[in-house]
Amino acid sequence: MKVKTLLKNLKGFRGLFIGAIIAIIIECLLSLIYPVIIKYSIDNIIGKQEITNYKFLYKIIGLNLGKAAVVMLIFTVIGGVSLFLKGQLSAIVSEGIAKNIKDKLFSHLQNVKYSYxxxxxxxxxxQRCTSDVDTVRNFFGKQLLEFVNVFVLIILSLFFMVNLNVKLTLLSMILLPLLVIFTIVFFQNVKRTFKEYDEAEGKMSAVLQENLNGVRVVKAFAKEKYEIEKYEVVNSNWRTKNMKLLKLFALFWSVSDGMIMLQIALILFSGIYWTVRGDVSLGTLIAFLTYQGMLLYPIRQFGRVVGDFGKSLVAIERIEEILREPLDENLEGAKIHNIQGNxxxxxxxxxxxxxxxxxxxxNFNIKQxxxxxxxxxxxxxxxxxxxxxxxxFTPTKGKIFIDKVDMELIDKKWLRQNVGLILQEPFLYAKSIKENIGIASDDNNESSIYEAASLAHIHKVIKEFQEGYDTTVGEKGVSLSGGQKQRISIARTIMKNSKILIFDDSLSALDTETDSKIRKALKGKNDGSTKIIISHRISSIQEADKIIVLENGEITQEGNHEILKNKEGLYKRIWNIQNSL
Ligand SMILES: Nc1ncnc2c1ncn2[C@@H]1O[C@H](COP(=O)(O)OP(=O)(O)OP(=O)(O)O)[C@@H](O)[C@H]1O
Ligand SMILES: [Mg+2]
Known part of the structure; x- marks a missing residue:
């Protein structure tokens, strides 16, 4: 099943892949004729024996050693060209597949449910989007073709060898079944171990990533030692798994090498014995030894291919796990509605x-x-x-209506474009301030950006930066204060001209005066839009048409400032505290 999932990535590249296989077949054929020409040269041209097999060589070469050399040279050149083609084609296929998978993963991750x-x-x-994709790429770039190579080589060489000598051929293949069984057992083990290894690597990346993201906290709380220890644990776990994998491969190489050596020794001894007895010609013996040599490397590689195949199955499964995540799709019948703000x-x-x-x-409602x-x-x-x-997120129970339309029936992307949410923790991209403000809206000409920044009371501050609006912020840029970040993200949302504006504690890092100025400015500009202001500061919300007090997930009080400040409850308590300051 998983093999099918892996192979379905070949879609769109089948032609090129088949081209690569043809190149392999040509290359194999030519290299396998080689020993036959050598045998022909030794036995028939030099040894002047009667020609019993591969009679066609007589037609091409005659009894001329020079011609034999030229034919071999031509074959070598054609073989070289095929090898080159195989390399090129497989590179196009594997890089193309890797690109497809990466694009698919990224766009899927953009559209999965937020809760994921x-x-x-x-x-x-x-790790899944990089290292696992790499594993799969290697599979298509190297292993799969190598597998085909070994397969073609064994089948074709069998054909060539049987034509030379049946007894020696059987002897050459005697250990092959053993090797195959051993390889299969090996494959099972690699698959299991690689899964552990890959997961350990993922954990290690996760710790590293979290640490780099939270480096401020680590420093501020002097938690370096704790972090180092945490990293050491995942790192050594990864090393253990890696060692297990390496040991497995070491065992495989030594045993399979031993088998191959044994195989060669077998041919060498019995071949010499038969040659001395006169059953086998010297040319045939040399040809067989050449075949053994030729098969040695690919069969050795076969173990690696099979092992890596196991890895690829694990990697593709980890990739598919992401691709199987349900997308954040609209309910059937969801449409675009002109949003007013009720x-x-x-x-x-x-x-x-x-x-x-x-x-x-x-339960509550607010009007446009x-x-x-x-x-x-x-x-x-x-x-x-x-x-x-x-x-x-979708309500677990109950319904939300926007302009009397069930929210489930409004296109999600459209809704998000029309609801301006300023997050509690502002996020800025590692881009210029100008780009950060303009990112959410289609109209991002400079005057609109300046206007939004002025409304958010950040224009003057930005102007004072050396590079003004071109100052890079975010991870690699200048460090902004919490309030500056909040105001830039407010400006970004103002640019959207949304009918619904939500401030999730987004005025909290501002002093009371700036807070009030921004709210006043917004009143002028976005007067028609519905606003939701979350705040811990009464002064930020006291002018609101309606106020709700939320405690433990329930609305405990509802009204306006005048009503609530005189009613027993949380609102009055907070009002009294903040009023007396
Ligand atoms: N993604 C999430 N998955 C699971 N639980 C969550 C998630 N986000 C928030 N919660 C939980 O939901 C509850 C309400 O969180 P919420 O962020 O809505 O609080 P809040 O009123 O905004 O608080 P604050 O004033 O600190 O911002 C908390 O108990 C929190 O642990
Ligand atoms: Mg909150």
Whole structure:
């Protein structure tokens, strides 16, 4: 089954692959004729024996040693060209297949359900997209053709050898079945061990990746020793698996080499014996010894091919695991709706994991152009609630309506384009500020970018940077403060001109004054859009048309500032604390 999955990647490359196989057959044929010409030269031209087999050689060469040499030379040249073609074709095939798989993986990863990333380890995913694809590429570039090569070589050489001498041929193949059985057992072991090895490598990448991402935390908490120990554990686990694999291969090489040596010795002794007795001609013996030599390398390689084949099956399975992940697809009948910004939550409950409800029976509605404030302790489900609005997750129970249309029936991509969500943890690309702001919208001419940046109160700051809007930020660029990052990501969302704007605690890193200025500026520009503001600061939400207080996944209070500040409850408590500061 898995072999089929592996081979289906050949689609689109069959012609080239068959071309490579033809090149192999030509190359094998020519190299196998070689020993026959040598035998002919020794026995028939030099030894002047009667020509009993391969009579066609007499027609081509006659009894002329010079001609024999020229024919061999021509064969060598043609063989060389075939070898070259085989190399070229197999490179085109394997590189093409690798590219296809990588493209397919990447685009699949772009479109899988968001929840997939909650459990997937980035390092492991990277390993699957790189090192596992490489294993598969090697399979198509080298192993598969090598397998064909060995196969063709054995079949053809059998044919050539039988024509020379049946007894010696049988003797040449006597250990082959043993070798095959041994190889199969080896293959099973390699497959199992490689899986462990590959998983260990994935774990190692994951630890490395996490550490590099979180290097600030590691330094700030002086956790270097702990991290080093953690890495040492996965690293030594990887080494153990690798050693196991290497030992397996070492065992295979030594045993299979021993078998091959034994095989050659067998031919040598019995061949000499028969030659001395006069049963076999000297030319035939030399031809057989040449065949044995020729078969030696490919048969040796055969073990590697089979072992690597095991690896490839594991790799393709790990790749397929990603490709099998369901895509974040629309429900049947989902369409594009012109979004106005009326939102209604109808008894919505949600759990990330089974039965562990993070949101319980949420009911509220906001009209187009209104502002909703959400207040609640950390972990109460605020971010979860607004994530539902982008349909990154689907409510476990209940329904969300946008402009009276069930959200399930709105095209997801369209919805996301029309809902501007400013994340709690802003993410900036390793690009210029200009690109970072313009990335989400189609219209990214400079004046719109400047306008958005001004609204987000970051324009002046950017202008002061040496390279202004061309300053590179993100991983490789200048370090920005938390508030600067937040404002750039606010500017990015403003560019989208969304009908629904969500601030998930996105004003928290700003001082109260800037916070208020941005909200005022937005009122002027995006007045028609519905806004949801999550905040721990009453001042950020007190002007909202409606405020909900979320505690432990439930709405415990609802109203506006005037009502809530006088009502017993969390809102009043927080208001009193923040008001007295
Ligand atoms: N991807 C996830 N998978 C599983 N559980 C999650 C996931 N994201 C959040 N949770 C859980 O859901 C609960 C609510 O989280 P949420 O992020 O919505 O809280 P919040 O109100 O936004 O908190 P904060 O004020 O700290 O941002 C938490 O208990 C959290 O552990
Ligand atoms: Mg949150």
């Amino acid at each position: 990333y909650s459990n997937a380890e980035t390092g492991d995913l990277i 939102i209604e939550f109808d008894n919505v409950s949600f759990s990330y994991e089974k039965d562990n409800y993070v949101l319980k029976n949420i 152009g209104e502002t909703l404030g959400i207040l609640g302790p950390t972990g109460s489900g605020k971010s979860t609630l607004v994530h539902l609005l982008t349909h990154l």
